[in-house]
Amino acid sequence: MSATRLLVLGVVRGFGRTHGYRVRAELLSWGIDDWANVKPGSIYHALRQLAKDGLLEASEIMDWPGRVDYSVTPEGDEEFFRLLVDALERPERRDDTLRAGLALMPALSRDRAVAALSRRLGVLEAQRAVLLKESGTARAEGLPPHLAELWRMRMRYADLGVEWTRDLLERVSSGEYELAGEDRDPFGAPGSRQALGAPSAH
Incomplete structure (x- = not known):
């Protein structure tokens, strides 16, 4: 899934009706050049393709x-x-897709955001359990010590994914962030755009 596709749909939806330059300016104001692989040309291409x-x-x-x-x-x-929920609940997606999902998470109802993050946490915990079992087997079979670092690194990343997702889920469940x-503003950002007639969120 393309993070650009999700972001462009989300911004157009937030404004209600808008043009390409405004979509580009809005996304740049979010700092996407730092956290998403979205180029100005790809924004205009996405607009045309989504219309097609x-x-x-x-x-x-x-x-x-x-x-x-x-x-x-x-x-x-x-x-x-569909794209937004998929971005939040499926950990195998690329990092820029997750980041796009987080940027647009305020479009979801709290119950729907909690459900998506809960599913993500469940998948990550299952993946970590499998990894832990496989790493134990590899060590038992006499894996050279320096190669064991590969398993340690993978476990650290798995632990981090579970810890971060659990923390976010707890904060969203407890009422943090306006959803x-x-x-709230349709983008969850300062400066209300409610007057633009953004569609009601799910």
């Missing part, structure tokens, strides 16, 4: 030659939430 796929509606502005405004279709709204339906 029927997930965005494209409208040419007659009074502004060359400008196209976009809004999310019902199918696009459904796809946005959908809790009287």
Whole structure:
């Protein structure tokens, strides 16, 4: 799954109706050049492709030659939430996909965010258990000491994934962060864009 696809759908949905330059400016204001592999050209390509796929509606502005405004279709709204939940609950996704999911998490209801993070935690705990068993077998079979560092490294990463996810889940469950339906800006960021008519979140 492309993090760009999720981010572009999310920003257009947040504004309600907007154009490519505004989408790009909004994403840059989030610092995506530091945490996501999203290039300016890929944003415009994603807008065109999403419109071609029927997930965005494209409208040419007659009074502004060359400008196209976009809004999310019902199918696009459904796809946005599918991608967002998938990004949060599936740990095998790329890091930039998880980061996109975290950036857009305020679009989810608290119950839905908790459910997605709970599933993620369950998968990570199961993966860690398998890794622990495999590393014990490898050591028992006389793995050279320096190669054992590879298993230690993998276990540290597995531990970190479980610990971070559990911590985030606890904070979200306890009411931290403003999520959908809790009287917040559609992007969960300072500066309300409610007047733009952003669709109601799930």
